Amino acid sequence: MDCSVGTCLFPLHRSKTIHLVRHAQGIHNVEGDKNYKAYLNPEYFDAHLTPLGWQQVDNLRNHVHSSGLINKIDLVITSPLMRTMQTAVGVFGGEGYTDDKTDVLPLMVANAGNSFRGAISSHNCPPIVAVELCREHLGVHPCDRRRSVGEYQFLFPAVDFSLIDSDEDVWWKDNVRETKEELAARGLKFLNWLWTRKEKEIAIVTHSGFLFHTLTAFGNDCHPLVKKEISQHYSSVCRLKQMIDLFGIPLQLCQL
Numbered sequence: 001m002d003c004s005v006g007t008c009l010f011p012l013h014r015s016k017t018i019h020l021v022r023h024a025q026g027i028h029n030v031e032g033d034k035n036y037k038a039y040l041n042p043e044y045f046d047a048h049l050t051p052l053g054w055q056q057v058d059n060l061r062n063h064v065h066s067s068g069l070i071n072k073i074d075l076v077i078t079s080p081l082m083r084t085m086q087t088a089v090g091v092f093g094g095e096g097y098t099d100d101k102t103d104v105l106p107l108m109v110a111n112a113g114n115s116f117r118g119a120i121s122s123h124n125c126p127p128i129v130a131v132e133l134c135r136e137h138l139g140v141h142p143c144d145r146r147r148s149v150g151e152y153q154f155l156f157p158a159v160d161f162s163l164i165d166s167d168e169d170v171w172w173k174d175n176v177r178e179t180k181e182e183l184a185a186r187g188l189k190f191l192n193w194l195w196t197r198k199e200k201e202i203a204i205v206t207h208s209g210f211l212f213h214t215l216t217a218f219g220n221d222c223h224p225l226v227k228k229e230i231s232q233h234y235s236s237v238c239r240l241k242q243m244i245d246l247f248g249i250p251l252q253l254c255q256l
Helices: 027-032 036-039 052-066 082-092 151-153 179-196 208-215 226-229
Strands: 018-022 077-078 128-130 199-206 240-244
Touching: 018 208, 027 036, 027 128, 036 199, 052 082, 077 082, 082 128, 179 208
Parallel strands: 018 199, 077 128, 077 199
Antiparallel strands: 018 240
16 A cells, blocks of 8 residues: 655635534434444434533534634534534524524524523524435434424524425435445535535534445545544544545646
8 A cells, every 4th residue: 555645735715624513412322322223212213412412512612612613614514303403503503592573583492302401593603504415324213314394493493494305304214224335425425515505614513424434435545544534433422523625626736
């Protein structure tokens, strides 16, 4: 294997910065991390965050604000599942919502998804858009099945669901599990779709399986340690990873 280091230049206008966020701990993760078969439990349908998960959201929110990152992000994209949307609005949303005529729609209503949280405002925060392509591994596991868009619009009024074609979940099948290859292909389709967006700095709130199988497709031309870091599993703790998306046509730096 050739592990030599090369040098390339990429035009800035052909680059995007994306911040990858795996959702905070969901109720399905508590038992699922111990016993994989627990993910088959129908009680975990569209799993919401645990109290620990909300603490993880608060910790990441503090980092995003104290670092100034909140002022750089142009757009937040979220998987349209309860746990990812709770994470997205909790981390990147505005402060507490006040129900008066001067306020806009809340990002999340009070106690959405058994959160025991107050409503979250959509003031002074980037737009949040729900996109089906960055959903978790599809099929069989009830925790990965979404509710209707109508239900979500009531719970998350200021989240943009306009890119979702069907009100009901037509992607999830109770007896067919998406293959790893199909998931990776969907991930690459999602990344290609990002290039249709004008925004330059984007946060994506998604799932461990989606991230792992999508990112595993990259890094084959890198040092093995870089490949290992790119394709590692995201832990059950909500965390943020930054990567520079360089899918544009590169300019190669060479000696004349």
